[in-house]
Amino acid sequence: MDLILKSLKSKTVQFSIALAVASIVNANLSLLPLSQVGQAFVGCLVAVCIVVLRAVTTMPLSAK
Numbered sequence: 001m002d003l004i005l006k007s008l009k010s011k012t013v014q015f016s017i018a019l020a021v022a023s024i025v026n027a028n029l030s031l032l033p034l035s036q037v038g039q040a041f042v043g044c045l046v047a048v049c050i051v052v053l054r055a056v057t058t059m060p061l062s063a064k
Contacts (some may be wrong), residue, residue: 007061012053019046 007013026032034042 003061010057010061012050012057013061015049015053 032038
């Protein structure tokens with residue numbers, strides 16, 4: 001339980017949770033009907049965000 005609470009302090013974990021919620025909402029409501037090019041762009045944007053978050057990570061989850 002302690003690791004879960006520490007994990008929620010991580011910006012990478014928070015981003016992942018937000019991405020999961022946005023994906024579920026979009027799947028059910030189709031808020032963002034995107035072409036294949038749009039989907040590729042969003043996928044690349046998410047990948048860049050994850051790389052940036054990983055680059056600014058300074059400590060493991062267990063140390064938070």
